[in-house]
Amino acid sequence: MTAASRYAYLGPEGTFTEAALRSLPEAATRELVPMISVPAALDAVRSGSAAGALVPIENSVEGGVSATVDELASGEPLMIYREVLLPIAFALLVRPGTKIDDVKTVTGHPVAQPQVRGWLERFLPEAQWESAASNADGARLVQEGRYDAAFAGEFAAPIYGLEPLVTDIHDAQNATTRFVLTGRPARPAAPTGADKTSVVLWLRLDHPGALLELLQEFATCGVNLMRIESRPTGKGLGQYCFSVDCEGHIADRRVGEALMGLKRLCADVRFLGSYPRADQVAPTVRTGTADEDFLTAADWLTRCLDGRLGPSER
Numbered sequence: 001m002t003a004a005s006r007y008a009y010l011g012p013e014g015t016f017t018e019a020a021l022r023s024l025p026e027a028a029t030r031e032l033v034p035m036i037s038v039p040a041a042l043d044a045v046r047s048g049s050a051a052g053a054l055v056p057i058e059n060s061v062e063g064g065v066s067a068t069v070d071e072l073a074s075g076e077p078l079m080i081y082r083e084v085l086l087p088i089a090f091a092l093l094v095r096p097g098t099k100i101d102d103v104k105t106v107t108g109h110p111v112a113q114p115q116v117r118g119w120l121e122r123f124l125p126e127a128q129w130e131s132a133a134s135n136a137d138g139a140r141l142v143q144e145g146r147y148d149a150a151f152a153g154e155f156a157a158p159i160y161g162l163e164p165l166v167t168d169i170h171d172a173q174n175a176t177t178r179f180v181l182t183g184r185p186a187r188p189a190a191p192t193g194a195d196k197t198s199v200v201l202w203l204r205l206d207h208p209g210a211l212l213e214l215l216q217e218f219a220t221c222g223v224n225l226m227r228i229e230s231r232p233t234g235k236g237l238g239q240y241c242f243s244v245d246c247e248g249h250i251a252d253r254r255v256g257e258a259l260m261g262l263k264r265l266c267a268d269v270r271f272l273g274s275y276p277r278a279d280q281v282a283p284t285v286r287t288g289t290a291d292e293d294f295l296t297a298a299d300w301l302t303r304c305l306d307g308r309l310g311p312s313e314r
């Protein structure tokens with residue numbers, strides 16, 4: 001297979017990320033390549049050895065997956081083309097024969113820990129937690145004998161010769177993780193009517209109200225925010241950027257206008273893409289912020305400038 005038909009993902013085999021990737025119809029015709037970390041998966045796309053990479057970006061319990069949010073904000077630009085939502089329930093995987101009383105050390109991805117913390121406190125209060133590169137990597141480490149148990153998808157058990165000691169572990173009901181399919185920058189897919197746009201914004205933090213001005217651009221244009229997170233840029237204390245998802249497509253006038261406003265105000269803006277919403281929910285467009293409203297207003301301005309206003313408009 002060629003690089004063009006290859007999709008990288010956060011591996012190794014048996015991660016939730018792989019399950020999310022396999023839920024995409026186009027994955028059936030691709031070579032799926034497991035990578036050891038989120039940066040490695042994204043770098044496979046940057047270097048051209050893969051056409052796309054699926055990585056976790058947001059979790060309903062823990063919030064943003066920092067490795068992904070930060071990687072997309074820095075380095076050679078990438079764009080998001082699809083999102084996938086996956087309900088998450090963990091199984092406690094052990095080597096065959098292990099009993100719950102034998103479990104002294106447990107592992108899993110750092111994002112898994114807050115999702116099972118309550119369960120651990122209740123059933124394994126003495127167990128020591130250490131983080132793994134992914135949930136499936138934790139399972140691999142249990143197979144190697146490095147830990148007694150791993151929190152992972154039940155489907156990872158046969159891959160690593162383990163058995164699920166407990167299944168359906170999740171502190172929060174409806175815990176969901178969001179994954180994004182990234183690729184090299186290109187034209188975004190056409191609007192579907194139920195889209196999301198992602199950007200990273202670097203504010204000029206040299207005056208009061210900078211964050212308010214940012215929010216005002218979205219509010220004035222009638223654009224609903226779906227996620228906003230501040231992340232350190234790594235350049236010094238107090239230096240932050242904002243990772244933002246909003247409803248709508250960059251081709252929707254209200255979103256385009258809001259982004260143009262932000263481009264004027266911010267020190268820098270990185271467009272991460274406009275792509276179909278996995279939940280297919282269409283936004284509610286507030287009165288005065290539909291495409292026709294922006295077009296009518298632009299036409300009115302042109303006619304003002306040209307002295308072509310009709311008698312009823314003066």
Ligand SMILES: O=C(O)C(=O)Cc1ccccc1
Nearest residue numbers: 015016017109111134135177
């Ligand atoms: O895909 C995995 O298995 C991961 O390790 C990332 C992750 C972590 C927690 C919930 C969902 C995905």
